[in-house]
Amino acid sequence: GAGVSQSPRYKVAKRGQDVALRCDPISGHVSLFWYQQALGQGPEFLTYFQNEAQLDKSGLPSDRFFAERPEGSVSTLKIQRTQQEDSAVYLCASSLDSPNIYTEAFFGQGTRLTVV
Amino acid sequence: GNSVTQMEGPVTLSEEAFLTINCTYTATGYPSLFWYVQYPGEGLQLLLKATKADDKGSNKGFEATYRKETTSFHLEKGSVQVSDSAVYFCAPVASGGSYIPTFGRGTSLIVHP
Numbered sequence: 346g347a348g349v350s351q352s353p354r355y356k357v358a359k360r361g362q363d364v365a366l367r368c369d370p371i372s373g374h375v376s377l378f379w380y381q382q383a384l385g386q387g388p389e390f391l392t393y394f395q396n397e398a399q400l401d402k403s404g405l406p407s408d409r410f411f412a413e414r415p416e417g418s419v420s421t422l423k424i425q426r427t428q429q430e431d432s433a434v435y436l437c438a439s440s441l442d443s444p445n446i447y448t449e450a451f452f453g454q455g456t457r458l459t460v461v
Numbered sequence: 462g463n464s465v466t467q468m469e470g471p472v473t474l475s476e477e478a479f480l481t482i483n484c485t486y487t488a489t490g491y492p493s494l495f496w497y498v499q500y501p502g503e504g505l506q507l508l509l510k511a512t513k514a515d516d517k518g519s520n521k522g523f524e525a526t527y528r529k530e531t532t533s534f535h536l537e538k539g540s541v542q543v544s545d546s547a548v549y550f551c552a553p554v555a556s557g558g559s560y561i562p563t564f565g566r567g568t569s570l571i572v573h574p
Contacts, residue, residue: 387550387564436504444560446493447512452504
């Protein structure tokens with residue numbers, strides 16, 4: 346497609362449930378980023394892929410969070426045993442090349458996760 | 462590492478008013494500077510950028526000039542519209558770091574008719 350696509354747009358999960366959030370980056374984009382955006386805050390970095398390799402996962406808040414990009418295109422962010430503090434918008438972004446000083450990130454619309 | 466200071470929001474203006482959103486930054490190395498905009502219910506999108514000192518980035522009537530001496534990249538627009546209501550993020554990207562885009566809290570702009 347023309348842009349970064351995320352699904353689902355909205356997800357309501359019961360506390361303790363596992364969720365999987367999908368990101369389809371722009372075709373051919375090497376880099377893929379996941380961010381978490383709490384209400385009224387800016388996006389907080391979670392993890393970064395270069396093709397299928399997860400090169401930085403320093404932002405993942407706990408071992409309940411797991412991300413993969415097995416074929417270097419579509420990525421999935423999985424959250425196990427969701428908790429209320431996981432409620433946020435999860436944004437995916439991609440960029441054409443490896444991150445550099447000129448990197449422009451293209452964002453999807455995000456998945457709004459509400460844990461009840 | 463990189464850090465950015467933006468003015469607290471929300472900034473509330475009437476249509477056709479002049480807009481300034483201040484941004485100052487600290488960064489290792491010699492950064493590129495970006496403004497992203499997030500419209501309600503959307504992801505972020507690049508608004509404009511500048512890659513070296515004294516460069517002016519511009520788009521959709523918005524402008525920002527890279528001021529190395531004051532480490533600033535203030536966003537301006539001469540006449541805002543209701544459709545400019547959004548959250549604006551200033552984001553430096555500097556050498557010496559990972560180059561992964563990072564963002565502060567942003568500044569919310571509300572434009573009334």
